[in-house]
Amino acid sequence: MGELYIGLMSGTSLDGVDAVLVDLTAGLPTLVAASTDPYSATVREALLELNRPQASLERMLELDVRLGELYAQSVERLLQSAGIAPSQVMAIGSHGQTIRHLPSDGTIHTTLQIGDPNILAQRTGITTVADFRRRDMAAGGQGAPLVPAFHHAFFHRQGENRVVVNIGGISNITILPGDSTRPVTGFDTGPGNLLLDGWAERHLREPMDEDGAWAASGEVRPALLERMLGDPFFQQPPPKSTGRDRFNLTWLDNICDGQDLEPADVAATLCALTATCITRAIRQHAPATERIIVCGGGAHNRTLMTRLAELAHPAIVEPSTAHRMAPDWVEAVAFAWLAQRTLQGKPGNLPSVTGAGHEVVLGAIYPG
Ligand SMILES: Nc1ncnc2c1ncn2[C@@H]1O[C@H](COP(=O)(O)OP(=O)(O)O)[C@@H](O)[C@H]1O
Ligand SMILES: [Mg+2]
Numbered sequence: 351m352g353e354l355y356i357g358l359m360s361g362t363s364l365d366g367v368d369a370v371l372v373d374l375t376a377g378l379p380t381l382v383a384a385s386t387d388p389y390s391a392t393v394r395e396a397l398l399e400l401n402r403p404q405a406s407l408e409r410m411l412e413l414d415v416r417l418g419e420l421y422a423q424s425v426e427r428l429l430q431s432a433g434i435a436p437s438q439v440m441a442i443g444s445h446g447q448t449i450r451h452l453p454s455d456g457t458i459h460t461t462l463q464i465g466d467p468n469i470l471a472q473r474t475g476i477t478t479v480a481d482f483r484r485r486d487m488a489a490g491g492q493g494a495p496l497v498p499a500f501h502h503a504f505f506h507r508q509g510e511n512r513v514v515v516n517i518g519g520i521s522n523i524t525i526l527p528g529d530s531t532r533p534v535t536g537f538d539t540g541p542g543n544l545l546l547d548g549w550a551e552r553h554l555r556e557p558m559d560e561d562g563a564w565a566a567s568g569e570v571r572p573a574l575l576e577r578m579l580g581d582p583f584f585q586q587p588p589p590k591s592t593g594r595d596r597f598n599l600t601w602l603d604n605i606c607d608g609q610d611l612e613p614a615d616v617a618a619t620l621c622a623l624t625a626t627c628i629t630r631a632i633r634q635h636a637p638a639t640e641r642i643i644v645c646g647g648g649a650h651n652r653t654l655m656t657r658l659a660e661l662a663h664p665a666i667v668e669p670s671t672a673h674r675m676a677p678d679w680v681e682a683v684a685f686a687w688l689a690q691r692t693l694q695g696k697p698g699n700l701p702s703v704t705g706a707g708h709e710v711v712l713g714a715i716y717p718g
Contacts, residue, residue: 354382354434356476357686358421358444360465362519362594363543363647364394365557368682369424371432371439374690378504383432384679387424393417394557400449401594410449410464417447418469425474436718441477443689443713444470445681451593453492460484461493471716478716479689485713486699491706494591498524498536498703499691500684505643505673506530512641513632514670515658516681517648519544520593521628524703525636533702535635537588540581540627541597543648546620548599553613562653565621568614577605578623588635589705624648625657632662645670649677688712 352375360367366388372379396413446463467480483493501514501524514524521542525535550559559565583592632639642665648654649669659667670677691698697709
């Protein structure tokens with residue numbers, strides 16, 4: 351085994367933590383092991399509560415510790431399943447759980463990810479890199495998205511105009527021009543799965559619309575879709591990023607207010623919203639795109655993938671599996687890769703994406 355790294359990703363969808371063990375000897379990753387540890391309903395509810403503006407500091411600290419312990423357990427299980435000792439691992443890159451992301455709204459310019467990295471380093475004995483976003487923000491950036499540098503390293507191909515779409519709770523795109531002299535750009539396009547997840551939770555008592563089956567049973571309501579697309583975020587020029595602070599069930603309830611709507615039609619319209627904001631962004635900023643590579647859990651939603659393919663035609667839409675990496679692991683692998691960049695003293699942000707004044711080495715290092 352060469353240079354082993356662990357990546358931990360727990361995104362806005364609040365589904366759990368994705369843990370990957372990768373070999374980064376050649377700079378580019380080979381996946382050794384991977385697993386998802388879903389959050390319990392209690393943790394998920396506590397995190398949803400924390401996302402509310404009035405949340406208490408004590409609750410935040412409690413969850414910070416609890417997630418630190420959970421992440422450490424995920425790492426221990428991952429290593430056991432792979433038969434690898436902690437001493438063989440160079441570092442863990444831990445994204446943490448975002449509870450605030452305030453890149454440009456109002457007067458506070460910051461973002462906060464919890465899941466105490468001190469606990470991770472202490473329990474596992476492995477050097478941990480965390481708090482990736484705030485250095486980019488300190489340099490004037492949005493602190494997001496951070497995956498584009500990895501998308502570029504892994505998915506770029508000279509001569510083909512590609513876009514990588516990550517559909518998690520929020521969705522973001524990375525534009526990879528086939529002409530390498532042109533800059534890589536990217537930004538958050540808006541909601542990914544988080545509104546549909548919340549809607550499924552409310553009406554189906556399920557954490558998600560499995561395979562998009564429920565959305566497939568409804569009809570897209572064009573007027574509703576237009577009202578959703580009226581949110582100023584969609585017109586805002588990049589750099590831009592967003593989160594649960596903006597797109598949540600309160601936002602959806604305000605848009606649906608007073609109308610007689612079938613829940614399945616709203617689900618269908620939410621799928622259309624995600625697909626439309628992605629394809630509009632691509633049409634506007636990368637009209638010559640030939641191939642769209644999809645990663646993140648949204649790649650499993652068939653209704654969403656079908657709609658994306660319809661709207662993006664004639665560009666090819668395919669899951670990242672076609673490029674040797676399952677959609678579920680791309681983001682966690684990106685944070686393992688970013689941790690390596692940090693230890694090597696190399697920058698991890700792309701100013702053309704985040705809007706930072708310059709490149710910076712991301713994250714804080716907690717020695718093992
Ligand atoms: N089989 C599936 N059918 C439909 N949606 C799915 C499926 N599997 C995952 N998802 C969606 O993907 C989300 C998780 O994606 P993920 O990439 O982990 O997002 P995040 O990084 O925000 O946690 C789930 O909340 C769900 O909406
Ligand atoms: Mg997730």
